[in-house]
Amino acid sequence: MGRQPNLLAFPDVDTLATTLRTYILHAQTAGLHRHQVFKVAVSGGSLPKTLAKALLAKPTSPEDTIKFDKWEIYFADERAVPLDHEDSNYCLLKAELLDKIPAELGKPVVFPIDTDCLDDVQEVADRYEKLLVDKFAARDSVKLPIFDLLLLGCGPDGHTCSLFPGHELLREADAWVMPIEDSPKPPPKRITLTLPVVTHGVKIAFVATGGGKKEIMKEIFEEGNGLPCALVNEGGQERVTWFTDVSAVEGVSFPRRGSL
Numbered sequence: 001m002g003r004q005p006n007l008l009a010f011p012d013v014d015t016l017a018t019t020l021r022t023y024i025l026h027a028q029t030a031g032l033h034r035h036q037v038f039k040v041a042v043s044g045g046s047l048p049k050t051l052a053k054a055l056l057a058k059p060t061s062p063e064d065t066i067k068f069d070k071w072e073i074y075f076a077d078e079r080a081v082p083l084d085h086e087d088s089n090y091c092l093l094k095a096e097l098l099d100k101i102p103a104e105l106g107k108p109v110v111f112p113i114d115t116d117c118l119d120d121v122q123e124v125a126d127r128y129e130k131l132l133v134d135k136f137a138a139r140d141s142v143k144l145p146i147f148d149l150l151l152l153g154c155g156p157d158g159h160t161c162s163l164f165p166g167h168e169l170l171r172e173a174d175a176w177v178m179p180i181e182d183s184p185k186p187p188p189k190r191i192t193l194t195l196p197v198v199t200h201g202v203k204i205a206f207v208a209t210g211g212g213k214k215e216i217m218k219e220i221f222e223e224g225n226g227l228p229c230a231l232v233n234e235g236g237q238e239r240v241t242w243f244t245d246v247s248a249v250e251g252v253s254f255p256r257r258g259s260l
């Protein structure tokens with residue numbers, strides 16, 4: 001029981017954002033303690049909006065301050081499109097969060113994909129993996145890049161990052177970053193962190209809100225069914241925390257609903 005993911009359900013997104021902020025601050029403190037920077041991987045979709053709500057709130061004390069100047073932001077997945085394209089996860093994060101960070105909080109270092117080779121999505125993935133090798137392995141001598149925090153979404157089909165249900169990418173055991181050319185959700189060409197990288201994060205947080213997620217939340221938590229989000233739960237265990245609102249978990253029976 002103790003090694004299960006934590007499922008938190010909030011009355012609304014504002015309350016969720018307040019606790020998500022506290023959780024991220026704890027992860028930030030731990031990351032800075034570990035290696036003086038905070039290494040975060042973020043997703044696209046509905047996440048950046050909620051993230052902005054959590055992170056752009058005015059600090060109430062020095063301990064409550066998001067130290068963006070110490071953040072390294074990577075992408076949990078990205079679409080193979082230019083960085084100013086409406087489908088780009090970078091473009092979305094920039095519009096929702098990065099452009100709105102007050103100057104006094106400092107600027108994070110952000111690592112988007114290399115868009116010089118968009119026609120070759122394998123090359124996009126290889127270059128992103130090389131970037132991770134440079135930023136993680138050389139410094140920490142690790143076999144996998146260990147993010148201090150991964151902030152993930154959950155699609156209505158149970159996908160996370162660009163890891164889709166039943167896809168062969170779910171079996172990838174060696175690569176850190178993989179291309180996908182047949183994403184069932186458009187656009188078809190993307191890159192994604194692989195399951196071993198995701199499940200090795202120090203902390204892994206999902207944000208899933210709205211009644212549109214309730215059927216898949218039930219399946220993830222009650223049956224699993226090999227869904228990508230369920231596989232992250234199985235691999236990450238107690239390091240996984242779900243931030244949901246009550247409409248997303250209506251009718252979901254799960255033994256451990258907790259607080260931070």
Ligand SMILES: O=C1O[C@H](COP(=O)(O)O)[C@@H](O)[C@H](O)[C@H]1O
Binds near residue numbers: 047078152
């Ligand atoms: O395509 C994607 O979808 C997922 C889930 O998005 P959501 O809008 O249902 O939250 C997202 O996490 C991923 O980064 C994105 O590329």
